[in-house]
Amino acid sequence: MEDRLYKNIPHKTIERLSQYRRALQIYSDKGKTNIFSHEIAALLHITAVQVRRDLMLIGYSGSLRKGYDINDLVMLIGDLIDSPEGQKVAIFGMGDLGRAIINYFQGKRDKLKIAAGFDTNPEKFSHEIAGVNCYPVEKAAEVIKEKGIKIGILTVPGDQADETVRIMVEAGIKGVLNYTPTPVEVPDDVYLEEYNMISSIEKVAFYVKERK
Amino acid sequence: MEDRLYKNIPHKTIERLSQYRRALQIYSDKGKTNIFSHEIAALLHITAVQVRRDLMLIGYSGSLRKGYDINDLVMLIGDLIDSPEGQKVAIFGMGDLGRAIINYFQGKRDKLKIAAGFDTNPEKFSHEIAGVNCYPVEKAAEVIKEKGIKIGILTVPGDQADETVRIMVEAGIKGVLNYTPTPVEVPDDVYLEEYNMISSIEKVAFYVKERK
DNA sequence: TCCATTTTGTTATTCATTTAACAGTGCAAA
DNA sequence: TTTGCACTGTTAAATGAATAACAAAATGGA
Ligand SMILES: NC(=O)c1ccc[n+]([C@@H]2O[C@H](COP(=O)([O-])OP(=O)(O)OC[C@H]3O[C@@H](n4cnc5c(N)ncnc54)[C@H](O)[C@@H]3O)[C@@H](O)[C@H]2O)c1
Ligand SMILES: NC(=O)c1ccc[n+]([C@@H]2O[C@H](COP(=O)([O-])OP(=O)(O)OC[C@H]3O[C@@H](n4cnc5c(N)ncnc54)[C@H](O)[C@@H]3O)[C@@H](O)[C@H]2O)c1
Numbered sequence: 001m002e003d004r005l006y007k008n009i010p011h012k013t014i015e016r017l018s019q020y021r022r023a024l025q026i027y028s029d030k031g032k033t034n035i036f037s038h039e040i041a042a043l044l045h046i047t048a049v050q051v052r053r054d055l056m057l058i059g060y061s062g063s064l065r066k067g068y069d070i071n072d073l074v075m076l077i078g079d080l081i082d083s084p085e086g087q088k089v090a091i092f093g094m095g096d097l098g099r100a101i102i103n104y105f106q107g108k109r110d111k112l113k114i115a116a117g118f119d120t121n122p123e124k125f126s127h128e129i130a131g132v133n134c135y136p137v138e139k140a141a142e143v144i145k146e147k148g149i150k151i152g153i154l155t156v157p158g159d160q161a162d163e164t165v166r167i168m169v170e171a172g173i174k175g176v177l178n179y180t181p182t183p184v185e186v187p188d189d190v191y192l193e194e195y196n197m198i199s200s201i202e203k204v205a206f207y208v209k210e211r212k
Numbered sequence: 213m214e215d216r217l218y219k220n221i222p223h224k225t226i227e228r229l230s231q232y233r234r235a236l237q238i239y240s241d242k243g244k245t246n247i248f249s250h251e252i253a254a255l256l257h258i259t260a261v262q263v264r265r266d267l268m269l270i271g272y273s274g275s276l277r278k279g280y281d282i283n284d285l286v287m288l289i290g291d292l293i294d295s296p297e298g299q300k301v302a303i304f305g306m307g308d309l310g311r312a313i314i315n316y317f318q319g320k321r322d323k324l325k326i327a328a329g330f331d332t333n334p335e336k337f338s339h340e341i342a343g344v345n346c347y348p349v350e351k352a353a354e355v356i357k358e359k360g361i362k363i364g365i366l367t368v369p370g371d372q373a374d375e376t377v378r379i380m381v382e383a384g385i386k387g388v389l390n391y392t393p394t395p396v397e398v399p400d401d402v403y404l405e406e407y408n409m410i411s412s413i414e415k416v417a418f419y420v421k422e423r424k
Numbered sequence: 425t426c427c428a429t430t431t432t433g434t435t436a437t438t439c440a441t442t443t444a445a446c447a448g449t450g451c452a453a454a
Numbered sequence: 455t456t457t458g459c460a461c462t463g464t465t466a467a468a469t470g471a472a473t474a475a476c477a478a479a480a481t482g483g484a
Contacts, residue, residue, distance in 0.1 A: 010440070010441065011415065011440090011441095012440090012441065012442090013441090014414075014415050014418055014419075015408070015411045015412075015415055016411075018408070018410065018411040018414040018415065019393075019395070019408060019411055022393060022410075036460095036461075036462095037461085037462075038461090043395070044395045045395045045396070045397050047442085047443075048461095049442085049443065049444075050441095050442070050443080052462065052463065052464095053442085053443090053463090053464085055462095055463090056462090056463060056464070061462080061463075062461090062462065062463090063450090063461095063462085064448090064449055064450050064451085064460085064461055064462055065449090065450060065451060065460085065461070066461095067461075067462085080418075081414055081417070081418045082417075083417065083421045087417050087420065087421065089413070089417075096308075096311070096312035096315055096316065097312050097316070099308070100308035100309050100312045101409070103308055104308065104309070104409075105409070105410065105413065108410065109410070109414070112413065112414065112417055150420050151413075151416055151417055151420055153413070174420045174423065175416040175417065175419060175420035176416070177412055177413060177416050181231075181234060183231070183255070183256045183257045184257070185257050189423065191416055191419040191420055191423065193412055193415060193416050195407065195412060196227070196230070196231060197313070197316075197317070198230065198234075198317070198320065198321070199227045199228075199230040199231055200227075200389055200405055200407060201301070201317065201324065201363075201365070201389060202226075202230040202293055202321070202324065203223065203226050203227055203230065203405060204363055204387040204388070204389050204403060204405050205293070205294075205295070205299050205301075205324055205363055205387065206226055206292075206293045207226075207387060207403040208299065208362050208363055208386045208387035208403055209295045209299065211386065211401065211403065222470070222471060223470090223471095224470090224471065224472090225471090248430095248431070248432095249431080249432075250431090258472095259472085259473075260431090261472085261473065261474075262471095262472070262473080264431090264432065264433065264434090265433090265434085265472085265473090267432095267433090268432090268433060268434070273432080273433075274431085274432065274433090275431095275432085275480085276430080276431055276432055276478090276479055276480050276481085277430080277431075277432095277479090277480055277481060279431075279432085280432095
């Protein structure tokens with residue numbers, strides 16, 4: 001099974017591929033058609049070896065003299081990480097962070113669209129944000145199934161995280177990005193990614209302190 | 213040198229310690245005074261072994277029958293990751309994300325305070341957010357030195373990231389948390405942590421797609 | 425008193441990721 | 455032609471992190 005191959009790509013490589021694509025766009029906009037591994041590396045402040053290794057894993061070969069064809073590479077990365085028919089995302093919790101994410105993300109990616117927001121506060125229902133409608137959470141299952149949403153971003157208050165993620169999973173969400181400081185649990189067939197901003201800030205603070 | 217020890221603690225352990233502290237608070241608020249490794253593990257959805265291993269690394273010993281003393285542990289984690297005199301943070305870019313972070317973070321941590329914001333847009337200067345004043349970036353060096361700020365969070369537009377981080381470093385910032393999609397470079401004596409939200413979303417989308 | 429149970433602390437092992445080493449190749453210049 | 459250079463692609467080694475394995479200690483009950 002060909003797809004199996006992709007399963008063996010390290011998580012970190014997937015993250016970098018997403019960043020390579022952005023970096024390539026910058027070079028492409030400058031009118032360049034080809035790029036060397038060390039140029040990609042410089043843009044991301046990583047090593048050229050790592051770039052080549054990542055590209056090896058996705059089976060792309062560059063030209064020895066001209067490096068990589070930017071268009072080809074952008075397309076190949078797209079083939080790998082994008083879903084051809086596109087994927088839809090829902091935001092749970094239309095507060096400060098939820099709104100910031102919508103304003104920031106919407107329109108950035110062709111194949112990835114925020115298709116709905118959910119909240120418990122009726123004040124949020126009236127107006128849309130960057131073209132995204134806000135629905136009451138009670139309608140989550142209905143809206144998510146109707147629109148075929150499979151990805152959910154969790155930005156409710158921490159004490160609502162468990163209950164909300166339960167609703168998300170129930171409604172058919174298969175990937176959760178949790179920005180809440182509360183770790184949540186999902187079934188095995190749901191992919192979970194958590195990011196704790198306070199930990200990040202404290203981590204930076206710790207290493208600043210230690211270096212003194 | 214005793215401090216050397218702490219240098220060998222894995223980065224991931226530092227992140228978890230920050231999360232342990234939050235979890236411990238929850239148990240403490242319930243009136244509990246002691247906790248077992250498997251209880252901490254359950255709150256964070258990790259294994260008890262990992263909790264014990266992390267605590268071993270910071271040199272804390274629990275009681276065989278009663279587990280860990282919550283107060284002692286909270287204090288020890290504080291001794292390790294907090295700076296006794298406190299640390300100050302500056303936000304560069306008082307846009308949607310910068311404001312969300314201030315509203316969210318300010319007041320959450322005793323030893324970590326957002327002490328200033330910086331922006332180029334004069335409209336931002338007039339009013340403060342959650343007690344945080346916004347200054348023009350030209351004043352960054354002055355304000356940062358005066359207040360003794362050592363940590364900076366970068367939330368300017370991507371194309372301003374390089375120039376802004378240069379200003380930060382110049383002004384004496386020793387730890388940077390970059391939320392911009394543009395990777396930045398800092399001197400060796402500055403600690404850098406980058407987080408790319410789009411990569412995270414694309415990563416979730418990728419694994420959702422692959423699991424089908 | 426002694427044994428079974430529970431939980432800790434630590435060492436050993438496995439797994440994941442990065443970095444290093446190097447062979448191979450195409451081109452340009454001698 | 456041949457040599458040197460600047461790349462790529464791949465295998466090998468090193469580092470970092472999670473998991474497994476297990477000895478040791480404290481308690482309660484047989
Ligand atoms: N603001 C930040 O910069 C930031 C950073 C990191 C993490 N976070 C976390 O993200 C979450 C949201 O932060 P925020 O600053 O946007 O808070 P917020 O209070 O502005 O927004 C929370 C939103 O969730 C809604 N809500 C409450 N209960 C809900 C439920 N059960 N179902 C659906 N919606 C519900 C509220 O009505 C509100 O609109 C919090 O958990 C916070 O800890 C925020
Ligand atoms: N909003 C989000 O959810 C989100 C998520 C992830 C990453 N980001 C990134 O964070 C950054 C900010 O996002 P945002 O949504 O808050 O954008 P924004 O446009 O709302 O805010 C940017 C702010 O930076 C200020 N600014 C511009 N140039 C500056 C300079 N040279 N020095 C200081 N301040 C300057 C602007 O005046 C503005 O207030 C962007 O790089 C974005 O890609 C945003």
